[in-house]
Amino acid sequence: MSIIKNPELYPLGLQKIEWVKRFMPVLNELHKRYAEEKPLAGLKVSVCIHLEAKTAYLALLLRDLGASVCVTGSNPLSTKDEICAALYHLGVDVFAIHGASEEEYYEHIRHTLDFCPHIIIDDGGDFVEMLTNNHELAKNLIGGCEETTTGIHRLRVRERNNALNFPMIAVNDANCKHLFDNVHGTGQSVWDAIMFTTNNMVSGRTIVVAGYGFCSRGIANRAKGLGANVIVTEVNPFRALEAAMDGFRVMKMDDAAPLGDIFVCATGCNDVINKSHFDLMKDDCMLANAGHFDVEINKVDLKSMSVKVEESKPFIETYTLKSGKRINLLADGWLVNIVAGNGHPAEIMDMSFAIQTLCVLHLAKHGKGLQNKLYDVPREIDYDVAMIKLNAMGLGLDELTDEQKEYLGM
């Protein structure tokens, strides 16, 4: 069974999936390594990740490794209907429709879990939430993997409150994930999406980036590379100092608000840009978010201060304040790079999804012996993915001699 928008969209979806496969050598290598052996035979895997071409390849790989796979998208606005159609065409169960309402979204999540998975791949924590509230759906569950920083925060809160009922692996925290996906994937795709959507200049403009974490430093550095004047705001003194010593101006959002032409948040925190800032901003400035939820720019405040809201272009809502000032909100405050763009480059998701695949294999083999806690990705998995990627990129790596290892105390 599946719920998708239109099965006839599959040719475009297939084309997009075939395209990304050409740039995902680590997943191709894992396919070569495990497809014959079928180490996931007999296991059911439910996947909830932004449902676009790279995710489809992950789902197909897991199926080729022997699993029964059921897929939904982690945000209806990032779901690509042609990809859902392609997966359905290839016989994978899919429950996702672009633009589904909140109620439909949770129904789709529920359907994806109805087949009582052994292993889950979650992105932001909505699967875990539903499985925690419904033990029947979790009856086969061995464990799961979490893709993103916000999902890891939610899992840590659960763990602290003794409310984590199954083992989870913090995929986001692997080196091969956050050092590349969060930094370079978000850095590139956020600017792709903003430039394509607004058709505005970045060079010479003043860009305010909220946060100097993994995603936000990628966004700030890419903006700098594009010739922008970049301001960073932070709440963490070490990260603020890092930003300052990387050459950025660092100040409070109150001081940055009147200066920015384009604002981008990627903090995972709520209410980062709010009522106290909108009145200070320039006419026709742009606001975008790259954090997991649409809470970083306070849309309720913005709406309450506006006399008019209209769509100026696809993915751009213009809010006109009482003073006549216009503030443009991109992608309705949801992740701009995935909702209004193509998401991360395939080469980046290659590494993130290779970590996911190897963690699913790890859970299949060792999951029953794990406790109900949040685990780090095993070091050998991280190392394996890094080595396959280096080889695929044709990059050489020196090796320590025994003498050097002894000198280093290894």
Ligand code: NAI
């Ligand atoms: P991180 O923890 O490395 O960085 C967040 C930074 O924001 C920290 O330095 C923190 O001190 C700072 N911060 C927190 N509250 C703030 C505030 N009110 N004002 C200014 N700075 C503040 O987290 P990471 O990995 O960069 O993730 C950030 C968000 O992006 C999360 O929601 C994550 O799930 C999401 N994400 C989005 C992706 C995308 O494709 N758009 C990809 C990966 C993660």
